[in-house]
Amino acid sequence: MVSKSQTKLITSLQQKKYRDQTGFFVAEGPKVIAELINEGIELQWLFTVDQSEIVAENHFLVDEKALKKLSFLKTANTSVAVFKIPKNESIKSIGLTVVLDAVRDPGNLGTIIRLCDWFGVQQLVCSKDTVDCYNPKVVQATMGSLARVAVHYTSLPQFLQNTTQKTYGACMDGNNIYSEELPKDAVIVMGNEANGISEEIMNMLNQKLTIPRYGEAQRAESLNVATATAIFLSEFRSATEM
Amino acid sequence: MVSKSQTKLITSLQQKKYRDQTGFFVAEGPKVIAELINEGIELQWLFTVDQSEIVAENHFLVDEKALKKLSFLKTANTSVAVFKIPKNESIKSIGLTVVLDAVRDPGNLGTIIRLCDWFGVQQLVCSKDTVDCYNPKVVQATMGSLARVAVHYTSLPQFLQNTTQKTYGACMDGNNIYSEELPKDAVIVMGNEANGISEEIMNMLNQKLTIPRYGEAQRAESLNVATATAIFLSEFRSATEM
Secondary structure (H helix, E strand, O other): OOOHHHHHHHHHOOOHHHHHHHOEEEEEOHHHHHHHHHOOOOEEEEEEOOHHHOOOOOEEEOOHHHHHHHOOOOOOOOEEEEEEOOOOOOOOOOOEEEEEOOOOOHHHHHHHHHHHHHOOOOEEEEOOOOOOOOOHHHHHHHOOHHHHOEEEEOOHHHHHHHOOOOEEEEEEEEEEOOOOOOOOOEEEEEOEOOOEOOHHHHOOOOEEEEOOOOOOOOOOOOOOHHHHHHHHHHHHHHHHOO | OOOHHHHHHHHHOOOHHHHHHHOEEEEEOHHHHHHHHHOOOOEEEEEEOOHHHOOOOOEEEOOHHHHHHHOOOOOOOOEEEEEEOOOOOOOOOOOEEEEEOOOOOHHHHHHHHHHHHHOOOOEEEEOOOOOOOOOHHHHHHHOOHHHHOEEEEOOHHHHHHHOOOOEEEEEEEEEEOOOOOOOOOEEEEEOEOOOEOOHHHHOOOOEEEEOOOOOOOOOOOOOOHHHHHHHHHHHHHHHHOO
């Protein structure tokens, strides 16, 4: 059973405002939910149409109609769960850190979180106008990776002033990333989908880097921010850990 | 004005069956449409709500209501165009070729076409069960890149039997891509989102390659096929063209 007030709360969690107020977020589908539980994210409630999934007091059996009301997906899955947003530790100046300046698309953020997880990047620092990582689309796209990468939202100028690491920015007119000697520990800044890194932030960085375009035509307009992040992480990791 | 039969034809083009029958595909929005025209794709009709865009006989002014009927997008843009699907030249055995084995997601195919364009890959060879490149979602995602990369749909076993180039496949248990000496000209095969490269195809390839995972946890499940393609193209290009 799911109460009216629970339904109201859960549907409200589609909006960041209510996630911030309540400290909860929603995940859907047995695979994503199991990954988050395995990673130690605290489960508040689980609602499922599958009796066999009910193994604890805060698990509830619901019918398909009730589940559909809770779901954010076009085609509802078999379960919906409410989790507590974990508290982040403070930002550290170690390892490789990815910084996002106003990345707006949930799919891009989700892909970047998965990339961080793959390449052992433990923290992602986002400007306050970057899309929220507990947005349902991000949660569904990242699965367990969201629990393994600490995502911080903060003032980027302040973060960049305080970091002791070398800072790099991805842009169209920097040094060729393939020719640079890249350090093991660094801060890599990726910019907004349409406008790249803002001027204020770019002026604070130690070095601009560019992925060169190949071929005759050279009319390709730009790389997507997620694919550019993939190539940056691949270059930093292969340069330093071989 | 847009006739009833035109409306019917255009909305039918959302389905591959009708694109194959008619040889037409649809693009939306002034930016995408201008890119395709600039690249020499033959325009059949343009429908727009913007009088200033009407500069030829096959351009038609329509009202917003009529445009909305033609549009595949949730929020219709200001213009919808019908283009002729260009005839491909035959597949060549030169340069770097990307091969897709059953990639199903239009967003992934769109991102891969943009990557091919960026890295000067002129042909993309797809299994017949790969998503159609004239699917409206792919067209919107790739913009002009779709006109600069020749996308072929063919039998992969037949293509691989006939190619004279060295063939590589992306998988989870291959050689470390960062340690391999990679040739300038090659065939790179990327697999399906959930299942990777099929066994039949994998057995035909010269070498398996893997992007190594980093970090302590190593629990990241896999990389998305588009981000893996980004890293593969980056590695082949940076290894051979420096």
